[in-house]
Amino acid sequence: MSEHVEGPIGVVPALVRSAFLVNSVYVNSAREYGLTQQQGQLLCVLMAQPYGMGELGAVLGLAKSSLTGLVDRSERNGLVQRQDDPQDSRAVRVALTRRGAKLAEEFYAETCRRVEVLATGLAPGERDTLAALLGRVVTDNKVPTVFL
C-alpha cells in the first residue's frame, strides 16, 4: 500500500486535529456533569458576569433564536435565570443561579484538568512556547473569550 511516511505534520492539520481533540475532551467533560457542550459553554461565559441575550449571541456565535432555546433549557434545569434589565424593559440579563455557578466552577475546573493532561507529553518550556504561539493565533483572530 502507501508508504505513510507522514513526515512533519503541517500547521493546518495540526490545528484542525487538535481542535477536534480538545473539542471531544470538552464534550465528554460536559457530559459527565449532565451538560451538553453548548450548555457548558454558556455556563463558562456566564461565570465572568451576566449578559444580555444579544451579547451572548455575539460571544457564542449563535442566532438570537438559537439562544432562546439554549437559555430556556438551562433555565429549566435551574442553572441560569433571566433577570429584568432595569434600564430597558425589553432586555433581559442572563445570570447563573447559585446551583449553576457551583456546577460551572466544577465543570470548568475538571475540563481544565483534562485539557492540561493532553499536553503532558510536552516539556514545561514547550508548553509555554505552545501557549504563546496559540495565544497569538487567538488574539490575532479576535476570538471571543469563551473560556477564561
Next chain:
Amino acid sequence: MSEHVEGPIGVVPALVRSAFLVNSVYVNSAREYGLTQQQGQLLCVLMAQPYGMGELGAVLGLAKSSLTGLVDRSERNGLVQRQDDPQDSRAVRVALTRRGAKLAEEFYAETCRRVEVLATGLAPGERDTLAALLGRVVTDNKVPTVFL
C-alpha cells in the same frame, strides 16, 4: 474595575480557545458548501478510502445509530453511497460518489486555506514550531485522523 493585565495566556485556555476558533472556521466553511460540520467531516474521512459503518463510528466518535442518520442524509444528498461488502453481507462500505468526491476536494481545500489564514500572524519558523508541538499533542493522544 479590574486590571486586565492578562499576562501570558496559559496553555489550557490557549488550546480551548484555538479549538473554538478552528471549529467555527470549519463550520462556516462547510456551511458555504451546503454542508453541516458533521457532513463535512464525513466527506473528509472518506476522501482517503471507503469505510464500514463501524469504523466510521470509531473515527468520528459517534454511536452506530447516529451514523446511520448521517450517512442517510449524505446519501440522500448524493454525496456518498452504501456499497455491499463482498466479504460480509451484513456489512456495508460507505464511499464517496463522484459528486461527493468533488465537493470534498473543494471543501477540504477551502477549509485548509481558511485555517492557514489563522496562522498568518506567525513567522514561518513559528508556524513550524507550532505545527511540531501540536503534532506531538495529537499523536500523543491518538486522535483519529479526521483530517489529512
Next chain:
DNA sequence: CCCCGGTAGTTCGTTCTGCGAATTTGTTAC
C-alpha cells in the same frame, strides 16, 4: 402627544444531530 423606525427577545416550523434500547440479519465457533 403621537407616531415611526429601530432594537431586544420570543415563537414557530423545520432540519440536523446524537443517544440508547430493541431488532434484524448474518457470521463464526463449537
Next chain:
DNA sequence: GTAACAAATTCGCAGAACGAACTACCGGGG
C-alpha cells in the same frame, strides 16, 4: 446446526440551530 457474537438499522426522544414572522418597547422627530 445451534448458540453466541457482530454489523447495521429502526424507533423514540431531546437538544441544537436557523430564518422568518411577531411582540413589546425604546427613542427621536414632527
